[in-house]
Amino acid sequence: MSLTDGVPQPSATAPADGDLPTTYRAADVEAALYAHWQAAGTDVARADRVTRRGGARTPFTIVMPPPNVTAILHVGHGLNNTVQDVLIRWRRMAGDEALWVPGTDHAGIATQNVVEKQLAAEGSSRGVLGREAFVARTAQFVETTGGAILDQLKAIGCSADWTRTAYTLSPPLSAAVTEAFVRLFEEGLVYRGHRVIHWCPRCMTSLSDEEAEFNDAQGAMYHIRYHVDGDPSRSIVVATTRPETLLGDVAVAVNPSDARYTALLGAMLVLPLNGVRIPVIADDYTDADFGSGAVKITPAHDPNDFEVGMRHGLGAPVIMDAEARLQGIGEAVDRVPPELRGVDRFEARERIVNMLRETGALVKVEPHAHSVRHCYRCDTVVEPRLSDQWFVKMAPLAAPALEAVRTGRIRIMPERWEAVYINWLEGIRDWNISRQLWWGHRVPVYYCDGCGTAPIASRTAVTHCAACGGPVRQDEDVLDTWFSSWLWPISTLGWPGQGSPGKGSIKGSESLQDSRIKGSESLLESRIKGSESLRDSRIKDSDPLSDPLSADLQAFYPGDVLVTAPEILFFWVSRMIMSGLHFMGEVPFHTVYLHGTVRDMQHRKMSKSLGNGIDPLDVVRLYGADALRWTMVAGMGLGVDVLLDPTDLDKSFAPGRNFLTKLWNIGRFLLTKVGTLPVAALESVAPASRTIADRWILDRLDAAIRECDAALGPVRPGADGRWTEAERTQGMRLDAYADTARRFVWNELADWYLESVKPRLAAGGDDADVARAVLVHAFDNALRLLQPIIPFISETLWAKLPPLANGAARGGEFLCTSAWPVAQPQIDSGGQDFELVRTAVVAIRQLRNEYKVKPGAQVAVTLVPAGSDVHSAPQLADTIAALSRTTVTVHAAHGAGAAKAAHAVLTGGSEVVIAMSELIGTESAEDTAKECARLTAELATTQKILAGVTAKLANDSFTSRAKPEVVEGARAQERDLSQKVESLTRKIEGLCGSR
């Protein structure tokens, strides 16, 4: 589908009169605006602008987790890509050369399954088609319908660099896959292994450990009696959950220290059903306390049994075929009785259990809860299967990947996943990378059947045997999809590049590998330092600009942030770290951001089969992409799941929709009031001419910018490339960022400043111009803060801002490529006086409400300033009057008395008396002495707390270790507390100071 399908096509430009429609209609704006951005190339990154290529900008790179090429957009993609887009847009505005690499994954098993399903519907199969035709068919399927998801991402505003769209099965990325395989082969890190692996009898392929997922299941433990050959009085009982495999048993193992069975060691048992004779052996593998303490050993159908069999030099008879039907293979043909041949494993289990029961061999069956591995693609129960597969030796790759996280070159957020990552890598096992599929990268290994020379791994197609000149055949298997995915951060940027080493790289690879395993120093680092031996092994020249690495790779690698879900931490994230370190000598990113899952109100994961999904494009049509984005970002704590109700989109997306409407109305009102005439730049407004409201809102803006920056956090680690302990957990709080921006624009700018400025704008004159300047400045910056989250509406409103009087540009044609705001603390203070206004207004409103004063009725208020407020009170009176719709007069009186007066007078319904800065309500002390005692006690407490905070701030371990914003918060608290002490002291003097 195309982005603009079904969307009305308005003229891309605004109405000539500059008027904004009364309601925001996202559909009228988004598609056209996106097209504008595309035409202007706002999302395209350029290597030559990057410092690493002699440019001036710092790169900021994110690679998009490539969706399956056949996928259609679901809300999980929406969440994942929105997060990335927010980060990319933020950094783009902040002046980085921001590159977001998009693309798709060929998704071996998943895609092959889809096409096979199609074929089945047509009454055909891949077997009928044959390999070549099947691959062609799949490629064509991908060609015509694949990649639609990328267009859908455009509809939600993703600002990826589409000129760099990648695909794992494209020629350049396939070359990277081959290169990686051959290098690892040459380094001895890829090998062929004969062992029991996970096999999906439906997909008819092997699976890696990660692809065979555990599911809890309620099974049964079958206790079966095996009699000693020729002596039916002696027997041993084995316990198993898979009785059907007994036909392939080669021994029964007991623990050597298990006295119960010592006498039976070495005895020959007779297998029920097929009469095969097997020995009783001793092996530590057996746990005497589990089951019956005797384990049947079936080497071909259980990975542990395979190990035991190897130790004892036993055979490995195969009694099941590839589709998991009982079938004696090869020499084991007679092990399966004729009546069981070709019977499916689960039916066979039932039948075998019945047969055992009839012969009396079944001792008992007890319920047994255990975990069963299932295929992660089709959920079929995985069958352990003995076969030849290609493996990657993981330990040497894992060691530097562990180091990278341990030493802080990579941080994983939320932090608790670091432990999971470390735990997994420490116990990592070799990675089965061959798949018995057709859709994927074919294993680049060639065999000569003629002379039996060792298999050759080759970067280019091999036709003849180098040794004997005879024909060769290529390995039939393809590589695990993740074997291409793990190269994504480097392959999408052009690795291995033009002058890739290729030949001769075996030489010296030993030392190269060793140095990396020790984690001593990265390849890139050593290149910079000019370490000859390392460089020679791989890269011949030393001039970075003519480096064989591609310009993109030089400019944008290492990247910055990886945004994904925790589910693929092992599948993908950890392996990318390994491949990045191994092939490039540098980590592919410094931050791994793991977000939550989108779930429904019952906390169930949204899925097609449950029918509880939300189509992001529905949300876009109903409320706009911005509403979708806002709702997800604002509702997403670090690593926290996002809950949405698929049955009530209106409610689910209310936060986004409501905020957009509010923002639109703020913009509409503000722009109407401000008009289209040029407005003074803030710098050219004399500070002295700013009112306390002006100073206040500028102050709040400054705070908002700082808070947003703090929430988003440090962008990258320091010069040494390592996160400090404190930095590891800082930033990436997108919800806090959204909340701060919302609070500023809604609760501060709109609720207070905008209200307070209405009379000034209406009055006209110089002060109105000051107000216009401040208003436009504040709104301009608010839109900048919001752009990364809600790019469409913010861009639309920004475009309507009146021009600056000095003719200065605001920062380009588009908001999305203009500058991120920089906090500029105001040189003049006074903003805090506005807090008095707010407090007074709130108090008046409360009293009006409490005394049921009619909304339209004007009420006279007497302000009773205390202490130093006396001086500012007259200036504030007008603002208070305007905001609370009252008539305000200033009158000196003492606090408690004033409150009493308020009570009395209000009852009469004509006058309100408010004590400023105390604002004692109706609950004030009847008794001055009581109030004095209370204040004195409060003063004592406050002083105690102040002492505590001061002590904390004097503590070096706090100021140096705690997060900066925490320290700043403590300082602010200290200031507040001392102010409070002062004010309490003053109050006590005023109220109780008669002595």
Add this chain to the structure above:
RNA sequence: GGGCGAAUAGCUCAGCUGGUUAGAGCACCUGUCUUACACACAGGGGGUCGGGGGUUCGAAUCCCUCUUCGCCCACCA
């Protein structure tokens, strides 16, 4: 079986090496079509911070313990 995390308002969550009256969004109650916005405005109700101990002048926050959920890992067949 091992490891990790969480329990705070009706719901979903903040609460930043212990510090003033524990916050937000949504929901709820009252009033208001106040010329930007009823997808709004104004005001309000609601939490013994899972239970029990402990440390401290002070605990949602630190320690111990119990309970209940959740996640990850795992070759007891």
